[in-house]
Amino acid sequence: MTRSPLTTPPPGAVVPAAHPEGPPPGTALGSHYGRCFGCGTDQPTGLHLKAVTPDGATVEAEFTVGEAHQGSPMLAHGGVLAAAMDEVIGMSVYLFRKPYVTGRLETDYVLPVPVGTTLHLRAWCNGITGRQAYLEAEGRIGAPDGPVAVRAAALFIEVGMGHFAKHGDLSAIATELQDYEVNP
Numbered sequence: 001m002t003r004s005p006l007t008t009p010p011p012g013a014v015v016p017a018a019h020p021e022g023p024p025p026g027t028a029l030g031s032h033y034g035r036c037f038g039c040g041t042d043q044p045t046g047l048h049l050k051a052v053t054p055d056g057a058t059v060e061a062e063f064t065v066g067e068a069h070q071g072s073p074m075l076a077h078g079g080v081l082a083a084a085m086d087e088v089i090g091m092s093v094y095l096f097r098k099p100y101v102t103g104r105l106e107t108d109y110v111l112p113v114p115v116g117t118t119l120h121l122r123a124w125c126n127g128i129t130g131r132q133a134y135l136e137a138e139g140r141i142g143a144p145d146g147p148v149a150v151r152a153a154a155l156f157i158e159v160g161m162g163h164f165a166k167h168g169d170l171s172a173i174a175t176e177l178q179d180y181e182v183n184p
């Protein structure tokens with residue numbers, strides 16, 4: 001992965017263990033918010049990522065590139081692929097039971113991805129220090145050990161739930177998120 005210093009964990013960053021109250025290995029993660037573009041089942045124009053955590057600390061997901069995801073004829077749009085990487089990385093950091101937002105997302109596009117392809121996505125944490133979490137993801141074509149088409153590195157910033165209340169929709173948060181540590 002080509003990455004900038006901004007997404008490279010500094011010395012002293014620690015890779016957290018699975019949270020003791022997190023989902024057990026093998027759990028399907030479902031959607032954190034029904035209208036989410038990445039994973040929401042109530043979002044007709046979304047990516048509908050389906051994710052599982054194999055170990056409580058990383059995420060695996062599948063994303064099938066559809067007709068609506070084209071950038072050039074019958075090939076996936078790079079921004080859509082970046083959104084899929086953002087989503088799977090976001091799912092992985094939320095396993096640590098604190099709210100984070102994407103601060104920076106870097107993407108390497110390695111292979112073209114034709115419409116109809118199922119990308120096998122995997123995301124993991126390379127370290128956390130203070131409010132900064134350093135994460136990485138890859139998308140492989142057709143199988144978990146298929147050729148790598150996309151790689152991403154990200155910096156996520158921990159925020160309090162007040163971030164979503166202040167900038168978003170407080171009532172939706174209250175309805176959808178009863179399961180996360182709340183740090184207003």
Ligand SMILES: CCCCC/C=C\C/C=C\C/C=C\C/C=C\CCCC(=O)SCCNC(=O)CCNC(=O)[C@H](O)C(C)(C)COP(=O)(O)OP(=O)(O)OC[C@H]1O[C@@H](n2cnc3c(N)ncnc32)[C@H](O)[C@@H]1OP(=O)(O)O
Pocket residue numbers: 006032033038086087088089090091092094098099100101102103104131132155157159164172173176177180
């Ligand atoms: C139903 C409701 C849903 C609510 C969700 C709640 C919980 C979620 C639960 C489950 C979710 C599961 C899965 C999630 C799936 C997908 C997730 C997708 C994620 C997204 O799609 S999310 C949308 C896009 N995202 C934004 O909308 C962020 C907009 N942005 C801001 O809101 C601020 O910008 C913020 C908060 C980032 C920082 O602001 P701030 O004032 O709090 O902090 P500050 O600026 O002081 O930065 C502190 C330190 O981070 C460094 N830093 C900050 N930003 C940096 C950058 N870009 N590059 C390099 N370094 C950066 C500084 O340099 C400083 O470093 P230092 O400490 O060393 O000085």
